[in-house]
Amino acid sequence: xxxxxxxxxxxxxxxxxxxxxxxxxxxxxxxxxxxxxxxxxxxxxxxxxxxxxxxxxxxxxxxxxxxxxxxxxxxxxxxxxxxxxxxxxxxxxxxxxxxxxxxxxxxxxxxxxxxxxxxxxxxxxxxxxxxxxxxxxxxxxxxxxxxxxxxxxxxxxxxxxxxxxxxxxxxxxxxxxxxxxxxxxxxxxxxxxxxxxxxxxxxxxxxxxxxxxxxxxxxxxxxxxxxxxxxxxxxxxxxxxxxxxxxxxxxxxxxxxxxxxxxxxxxxxxxxxxxxxxxxxxxxxxxxxxxxxxxxxxxxxxxxxxxxxxxxxxxxxxxxxxxxxxxxxxxxxxxxxxxxxxxxxxxxxxxxxxxxxxxxxxxxxxxxxxxxxxxxxxxxxxxxxxxxxxxxxxxxxxxxxxxxxxxxxxxxxxxxxxxxxxxxxxxxxxxxxxxxxxxxxxxxxxxxxxxxxxxxxxxxxxxxxxxxxxxxxxxxxxxxxxxxxxxxxxxxxxxxxxxxxxxxxxxxxxxxxxxxxxxx
Numbered sequence: 001x002x003x004x005x006x007x008x009x010x011x012x013x014x015x016x017x018x019x020x021x022x023x024x025x026x027x028x029x030x031x032x033x034x035x036x037x038x039x040x041x042x043x044x045x046x047x048x049x050x051x052x053x054x055x056x057x058x059x060x061x062x063x064x065x066x067x068x069x070x071x072x073x074x075x076x077x078x079x080x081x082x083x084x085x086x087x088x089x090x091x092x093x094x095x096x097x098x099x100x101x102x103x104x105x106x107x108x109x110x111x112x113x114x115x116x117x118x119x120x121x122x123x124x125x126x127x128x129x130x131x132x133x134x135x136x137x138x139x140x141x142x143x144x145x146x147x148x149x150x151x152x153x154x155x156x157x158x159x160x161x162x163x164x165x166x167x168x169x170x171x172x173x174x175x176x177x178x179x180x181x182x183x184x185x186x187x188x189x190x191x192x193x194x195x196x197x198x199x200x201x202x203x204x205x206x207x208x209x210x211x212x213x214x215x216x217x218x219x220x221x222x223x224x225x226x227x228x229x230x231x232x233x234x235x236x237x238x239x240x241x242x243x244x245x246x247x248x249x250x251x252x253x254x255x256x257x258x259x260x261x262x263x264x265x266x267x268x269x270x271x272x273x274x275x276x277x278x279x280x281x282x283x284x285x286x287x288x289x290x291x292x293x294x295x296x297x298x299x300x301x302x303x304x305x306x307x308x309x310x311x312x313x314x315x316x317x318x319x320x321x322x323x324x325x326x327x328x329x330x331x332x333x334x335x336x337x338x339x340x341x342x343x344x345x346x347x348x349x350x351x352x353x354x355x356x357x358x359x360x361x362x363x364x365x366x367x368x369x370x371x372x373x374x375x376x377x378x379x380x381x382x383x384x385x386x387x388x389x390x391x392x393x394x395x396x397x398x399x400x401x402x403x404x405x406x407x408x409x410x411x412x413x414x415x416x417x418x419x420x421x422x423x424x425x426x427x428x429x430x431x432x433x434x435x436x437x438x439x440x441x442x443x444x445x446x447x448x449x450x451x452x453x454x455x456x457x458x459x460x461x462x463x464x465x466x467x468x469x470x471x472x473x474x475x476x477x478x479x480x481x482x483x484x485x486x487x488x489x490x491x492x493x494x495x496x497x498x499x500x501x502x503x504x505x506x507x508x509x510x511x512x513x514x515x516x517x518x519x520x
Contacts, residue, residue: 034102034104036061036063036087036104036107036109037086037087037088037091037102037104037109038086038087038088039061039086039087040084040085040086040087041057041060041061041084041085041086041087041090042060042083042084043056043057043060043080043081043082043083043085043090044080044082045079045080045081045082046079046080047077047078047079047080048077048078048080049074049075049076049077049078050072050073050074050075050076050077050078050094050095051074051075051145053078053080053094054072054094055142056080057080057087057090057091057094061087062107063087063107063108063109064107064108064109064195065109065111066108066109066110066111066195066199066200066203066205066207067110067111067112067205067206068112068137068203068204068205068206069138069206070204071100071111071112071113072095072100072111074145078094078096080094081093088102091111095111099113099114100112100113100114101113101114103199105196105198105199106196108195108196108199110199110200110203110205112203131175131176132173132174132175132176133173133174133175133176133178133179133197133198133200133201133202134171134172134173134201134202135171135172135174135183135197135200135201135202135203135205136169136170136171136172136203136204136205137169137170137200137203137204137205137206137207138164138167138168138169138170138206138207139151139153139164139168139170139185139187139206139207139208139209140168140206140207140208140209141190141208141209141211142208142209142210142211143210143211145208146168147164147166147167147168147169148164148168148187148190148209149164149165149166149167149168150163150164150166150187150416150418150430150432151163151164151168151170151185151186151187151190151209152184152185152186152187152346152418152420152429152430153170153172153183153184153185154172154183154184155174155178155181155182155183155184155197156184157178157181158174158175158177158178158181158460159422159460159461159462160172160174160175160178160459160460160497161420161458161459161460161497162251162457162459162497162498162499163429163430163457163499165499165500165501165502166502167502167503169500169502170500171497171498171500172497173496173497174197178197179197179198179201180196180197180198181197182194182195182196182197183195183196183197183200185207185209186209186346186347187209187346188343188344188345188346188371188381189211189212189343189344189345190209190210190211190212190344191209191210191211191212191344191347192209192346192347193207193209193210195207212344212347224339224351225339226337226338226339226351226353226354227329227333227337229339229351229353229372229377230327230329230337230353230370230372231329232372232377233327233370233372233377233378233379234323234327234328234329234330235377236376236377236378237277237278237320238277238278239376240373240376240377240378240379240425240426241276241277241320241378241425241426241427242274242276242277242425242426242427243276243277243278243425244276244463244466245273245274245275245276245466246274246427246461246462246463246466247271247272247273247274247461247462247463247466248270248271248272248274248427248428248458248460248461248462249269249270249271249272249458249459249460249461249462250269250270250271250272250456250457250458250459251267251268251269251270251456251457251459251496251497251498251499252267252268252269252270252310252311252314252454252455252456252457252481253265253266253267253268253454253455253498253499254266254267254307254310254452254453254454254455254481254482255452255453255505256305256306256307256450256451256452256482257450257451257452257505257508258305258448258449258450259448259449260449260504260508261296261508262294262296262505262508262509263295263296263305264293264294264295264296264306264482265293265294265501265505265509266291266292266293266294266481266482267291267292267293267498268288268289268290268291268292268481269288269289269290269291269496270286270287270288270289270311270475271286271287271289271469272284272285272286272287272315273285273286273287273466273467273468273469274427274428275321277320277321278321279321280321280322281315281316281318281321281322284315285468285469285474286311286315286474286475286477287469287473287474287475288475288484290496291481291484293482294509295482305450305452306480306482306483307452307454307480307481307482308478308479308480309477309478309479309480310454310481311475311477311478311479311481312477312478313433313454314431314433314454314455314456315456315477317415317417317431317433317456318417318428318431319379319382319417320379320419320426320428324366325365325366326355326365326366326368326370326384327370327379333358334357334358334361334363334365335355335356335357335358335365336355336356336357336358337353337354337355338353338354338355339351339352339353339354340352340353340354340369342374343371345371345373345380345381346380346420346421348373348374348375348380349373349374349375350371350372350373350374350380351370351371351372351373351374352369352370352371353369353370353371353372354368354369355367355368355369355370355384356387357387362390362393363390363393364386364387364390364391364393364394364397365386365387365390366384366385366386366387367384367385367387368382368383368384368385368415369382369383369384370382378419378426379419379426380418380419380426381416381417381418381419382415382416382417382418383414383415383416383417384414384415385412385413385414385415386410386413386414388412391410391411391412391413392409392410394410394413395408395409395410395437398410398413398435403441405441405442406439406440406441406442407439407440407441407442408437408438408439409437409438409439409440410435410436410437411436411437411438412434412435412436412437413433413434413435413436414433414434415431415432415433415434416430416431416432417430417431417432418430420458420461422461423463427458427461428456428458429457429458430455430456430457430458431454431455431456431457432453432454432455432456433453433454433455434451434452434453435450435451435452435453436449436450436451437449437450438450455499457499459496459497
């Protein structure tokens with residue numbers, strides 16, 4: 001991180017088209033008469049919200065509903081009529097909206113707006129004729145309907161995926177070859193859900209995850225020594241992580257906010273040469289494929305912030321390769337460890353191990369939670385931060401350059417790291433770092449609030465033909481990435497998976513659209 005002062009400024013015949021149109025219209029009608037919709041279910045009468053009513057019906061019919069809350073008003077009060085009725089009739093009565101229809105695939109029912117008649121009469125483009133399938137939506141907790149950030153969304157077989165942003169929103173593009181695959185959604189502490197990718201094409205949907213409850217038998221079966229679990233995780237790296245280099249196609253972004261105004265935002269697609277687990281992260285290479293950015297500096301500003309070596313930091317947060325002190329118990333430890341119970345991590349049972357620095361140690365160390373697989377002792381993820389009690393001591397190492405007239409007070413430095421399984425090994429999936437601080441110039445009462453973040457998400461893993469990049473193609477990870485030149489390419493970005501900005505950042509970006517360098 002660096003503080004600076006000053007200013008930087010074949011066309012078918014008509015008959016064929018009619019046949020195609022009639023065929024597609026027939027397909028739509030057949031879908032509406034799907035046996036699943038015609039099966040009778042027995043429900044008890046009650047008044048409740050539409051959200052709860054659909055959950056009740058889902059259990060009775062053994063089906064899964066997919067919809068967008070903006071289309072299906074979740075909180076609307078409805079009455080379920082008691083008795084035996086066809087599922088379609090029950091849904092029609094509850095939704096009471098002739099503008100909605102259903103599309104069925106297996107046990108999944110998509111509730112969506114009816115397409116205009118003019119569009120239905122035209123031959124629709126089928127997913128297998130597309131370059132990709134586009135799916136957008138939110139991931140929520142089924143119990144309290146709170147958004148779930150950093151949930152994993154993707155096609156396991158194709159190693160294609162993304163993560164939700166802090167608002168639980170995701171947007172994913174799946175190659176047409178994956179049209180017949182299942183989209184998997186998972187997160188720590190929740191049961192994974194799977195949905196037919198083809199069914200969700202060009203849809204905006206809400207996905208609700210059920211919390212996974214660990215049975216009491218699993219919890220009390222035996223005492224768990226937290227330090228022994230951590231030591232075991234370190235010992236088993238050679239069995240759990242890559243022993244050969246791989247290519248990671250990754251999305252990277254970083255941004256800086258000053259007093260809730262965006263002053264810098266950059267994002268890129270990298271091709272990363274990832275060395276084996278036992279080789280230093282310094283051997284990893286980054287090749288820049290595309291990047292774009294916004295810069296929004298005000299000539300009146302006397303203080304602004306830049307994030308230095310953000311890419312390098314993202315790579316170094318691979319805890320398996322760059323083992324931090326709270327993972328390495330081979331030397332006298334500065335931490336106390338506590339077993340915090342079993343957790344569910346991507347449908348795997350995991351030991352949650354909490355750690356905090358020992359009393360009497362007056363250093364800016366870490367506190368947080370490790371998630372270690374119960375069966376394989378793989379490090380699945382970690383959430384941690386600089387101990388809030390010693391944040392002021394971290395400023396000396398974090399702030400690389402500042403004016404002597406500038407006071408800097410750190411308020412938060414937090415990290416989140418997770419790994420993804422593929423072919424029996426684990427690979428770095430997602431990294432996030434958030435830093436919050438306040439600054440004040442000498443002889444001024446007003447303070448400025450800065451918030452900055454960096455985020456790295458693996459979107460694809462390739463294991464074939466992996467060799468190092470030529471030296472001239474390698475990006476130095478220690479640079480100030482926001483200062484690097486970029487080349488806009490809308491066609492490229494339109495076909496690649498990115499992490500959508502959360503609402504606050506999206507709003508801030510919209511206010512400065514058109515300034516200096518615009519993301520298009």
